[in-house]
Amino acid sequence: MSEMLRVENLKTYFDTRKGLVKAVDDISFTIEKGEILGIVGESGAGKSITGFSLINLIDSPGEIVAGRVLFDDRDLAHLSEDELSNIRGGEISMIFQDPQMSLNPVITIGKQLIETVIYHNPETSKQDAYKKSVDMLELVGLPAPEKRMASFPHQLSGGMKQRIVIAMALINSPKLLIADEPTTALDVTIQAQILYLMKKLTKEYESSLVLITHDIAVVAQMCDKIAVMYAGRIVEYGSNQDVLYNSKHPYTKGLIQCLPKLNEEKDRLFQIPGVMPSLLDLPEGCYFSDRCPYADEECKIYPETTTIEGRQVSCHKVNQIS
Amino acid sequence: MSVISFIVFFIMYKAGDPVELLLPPDATHQEVVQMRAYLGLDKPFTTQYAIFVKNALKGDIGNSYIYGQPAVDIVIERFPATLELSFLAMFFSVILGIPMGVIASVKPKAILSRSIMFFSLAGISIPVFWTGMVFVLICSVYLGILPSSGRGEVLYFTSAFTWDGIKHLIMPVITLTLFQLALIIRLTRTGMMEVLMQDYIKLAKAKGLPNRIVIYYHALKNTLIPVITVIGIQFGQLIAFTIVTETIFAWPGTGKLIIDSIQNLDRPVVVSYLLMVAFIFVIINFMVDVIYTFVDPRVRVK
Ligand SMILES: Nc1ncnc2c1ncn2[C@@H]1O[C@H](COP(=O)(O)OP(=O)(O)OP(=O)(O)O)[C@@H](O)[C@H]1O
Numbered sequence: 266m267s268e269m270l271r272v273e274n275l276k277t278y279f280d281t282r283k284g285l286v287k288a289v290d291d292i293s294f295t296i297e298k299g300e301i302l303g304i305v306g307e308s309g310a311g312k313s314i315t316g317f318s319l320i321n322l323i324d325s326p327g328e329i330v331a332g333r334v335l336f337d338d339r340d341l342a343h344l345s346e347d348e349l350s351n352i353r354g355g356e357i358s359m360i361f362q363d364p365q366m367s368l369n370p371v372i373t374i375g376k377q378l379i380e381t382v383i384y385h386n387p388e389t390s391k392q393d394a395y396k397k398s399v400d401m402l403e404l405v406g407l408p409a410p411e412k413r414m415a416s417f418p419h420q421l422s423g424g425m426k427q428r429i430v431i432a433m434a435l436i437n438s439p440k441l442l443i444a445d446e447p448t449t450a451l452d453v454t455i456q457a458q459i460l461y462l463m464k465k466l467t468k469e470y471e472s473s474l475v476l477i478t479h480d481i482a483v484v485a486q487m488c489d490k491i492a493v494m495y496a497g498r499i500v501e502y503g504s505n506q507d508v509l510y511n512s513k514h515p516y517t518k519g520l521i522q523c524l525p526k527l528n529e530e531k532d533r534l535f536q537i538p539g540v541m542p543s544l545l546d547l548p549e550g551c552y553f554s555d556r557c558p559y560a561d562e563e564c565k566i567y568p569e570t571t572t573i574e575g576r577q578v579s580c581h582k583v584n585q586i587s
Numbered sequence: 588m589s590v591i592s593f594i595v596f597f598i599m600y601k602a603g604d605p606v607e608l609l610l611p612p613d614a615t616h617q618e619v620v621q622m623r624a625y626l627g628l629d630k631p632f633t634t635q636y637a638i639f640v641k642n643a644l645k646g647d648i649g650n651s652y653i654y655g656q657p658a659v660d661i662v663i664e665r666f667p668a669t670l671e672l673s674f675l676a677m678f679f680s681v682i683l684g685i686p687m688g689v690i691a692s693v694k695p696k697a698i699l700s701r702s703i704m705f706f707s708l709a710g711i712s713i714p715v716f717w718t719g720m721v722f723v724l725i726c727s728v729y730l731g732i733l734p735s736s737g738r739g740e741v742l743y744f745t746s747a748f749t750w751d752g753i754k755h756l757i758m759p760v761i762t763l764t765l766f767q768l769a770l771i772i773r774l775t776r777t778g779m780m781e782v783l784m785q786d787y788i789k790l791a792k793a794k795g796l797p798n799r800i801v802i803y804y805h806a807l808k809n810t811l812i813p814v815i816t817v818i819g820i821q822f823g824q825l826i827a828f829t830i831v832t833e834t835i836f837a838w839p840g841t842g843k844l845i846i847d848s849i850q851n852l853d854r855p856v857v858v859s860y861l862l863m864v865a866f867i868f869v870i871i872n873f874m875v876d877v878i879y880t881f882v883d884p885r886v887r888v889k
């Protein structure tokens with residue numbers, strides 16, 4: 266396998282009136298061709314901002330303040346807007362978290378799909394782009410695609426919009442797809458179909474997928490590699506098998522314990538006590554320390570990232586935790 | 588419109604007796620009584636109003652006390668001059684205001700944006716009569732390059748086709764444009780800034796569309812919807828604003844006519860004017876509704 270994307274020490278900060286929000290703080294990972302990376306974590310952990318950072322699309326007051334995003338020898342963190350817009354929607358595309366708000370309310374679905382094709386392939390005729398759009402809508406399982414081409418977003422259900430957004434992201438056969446909670450508005454069977462489709466396309470075309478979700482079960486089924494995020498940082502990162510079945514970080518362990526197990530009857534689901542701290546008010550040392558059952562004096566200093574048993578972990582107690 | 592006609596009629600009735608203004612001060616009492624009877628002003632208010640309504644329904648609002656011609660004809664005859672000013676002012680406000688508003692919204696901190704905003708603040712705060720008089724002072728009195736009053740040579744109901752007419756048009760049109768322009772700039776800018784924060788704009792960028800498409804197609808299309816409504820409302824206001832402008836530049840439109848007629852208590856003319864303006868408001872509202880259904884798919888009937 267060869268490398269598709271390498272992220273090195275990426276930092277995306279928001280300089281807000283209330284203080285500096287380190288939404289993404291010094292994260293690194295790599296994705297190979299044909300590989301699926303899962304990014305998991307609680308709400309506010311920085312998953313979406315990580316996704317946007319990969320295409321360098323951060324609204325002010327945020328910006329990438331350090332690090333590199335290497336894609337085919339180009340550093341997307343330091344590319345001009347023109348070069349970036351050539352890559353965005355073409356070689357790298359993104360499915361946004363909220364499909365309800367991501368379609369333009371006054372432009373037809375058809376136009377919004379066709380323009381995506383045309384701007385990346387100027388030699389394509391309108392007819393071909395139209396046909397391609399209809400095919401794509403069919404592929405993501407949208408009923409009556411021809412009719413939908415003339416519709417406006419307000420005439421469609423949430424599930425339909427989500428599928429359109431997915432079709433829009435896939436239409437130029439991207440090498441790298443960033444999917445931010447791509448199936449939240451869909452019911453379970455369709456969710457499975459769409460995820461299966463994404464996995465199939467990734468494997469078939471040797472492309473890569475970054476799947477952002479808070480659903481560990483989805484990650485377990487889909488992903489080759491997993492990065493667990495907490496308060497802007499990656500706390501554990503490794504292969505699916507290692508991270509899920511032999512977790513080393515107390516936070517990952519907690520997340521997995523939260524999963525309902527079919528063979529076990531429990532009265533109550535386990536929950537990690539407390540909530541993730543605000544990024545403006547982080548605890549001293551390890552960000553997880555105020556919720557961590559293993560925390561002690563040593564944890565007053567943020568732990569270094571160490572490699573242990575094939576995965577990276579940021580925790581002082583990795584050797585004590587089995 | 589019938590409400591308007593009643594209110595106007597009532598106010599004009601209360602305002603005073605036009606006969607005293609019409610006849611020379613040394614007119615005899617008998618002449619006054621005769622005149623009053625001739626104009627129908629000797630009858631009680633309700634009777635006067637009833638006669639007015641009866642005639643109005645037949646399309647006759649009465650003759651002007653001053654000119655002796657049907658009041659409606661006088662107003663209609665003056666209307667092209669007023670519409671000409673209003674249309675031109677609105678045209679320039681829209682043509683210039685929307686792009687300027689967009690520019691000011693895209694990079695709000697740039698010097699160009701700040702200058703535009705300063706200009707629009709000035710345009711909103713400085714009263715129309717002041718700008719108008721300063722123009723006259725500079726261009727006509729000191730420099731002597733532009734005529735200070737009148738319409739100049741008129742061809743096909745407008746001054747815009749002759750060089751002399753254009754020279755007469757410049758100052759009144761600029762005066763009338765400034766406020767509208769400032770308003771449209773502000774409106775467009777606020778709307779754009781709101782729209783630019785939306786997710787669909789971010790998605791348009793994530794699709795790799797060039798910046799100009801994102802701004803002038805995806806964002807502007809959404810911004811224009813509320814702007815169109817306001818432009819419609821403003822057009823009505825513009826006609827009202829011409830009253831001041833026409834008075835300053837002695838522009839022979841309805842604005843000047845109405846001021847003269849109010850001074851002369853020429854009731855039929857005032858009533859005709861206001862009915863005409865009300866009628867135009869109705870037409871504009873209707874047109875805005877029609878345009879709205881074209882540009883905003885959400886109000887379109889399925
Ligand atoms: N425009 C902004 N200004 C300031 N802070 C921001 C801004 N956008 C995001 N953040 C901060 O960045 C953090 C990460 O946000 P992000 O959207 O990436 O979370 P997430 O992991 O995707 O959560 P969710 O599961 O709810 O989508 C949040 O805690 C938020 O406070």
Ligand code: SF4
Nearest residue numbers: 551554557564580581
């Ligand atoms: S460093 Fe300490 S507080 Fe942080 S996760 Fe490890 S044990 Fe818990």
Ligand SMILES: [Mg+2]
Nearest residue numbers: 312313314362
């Ligand atoms: Mg998110």
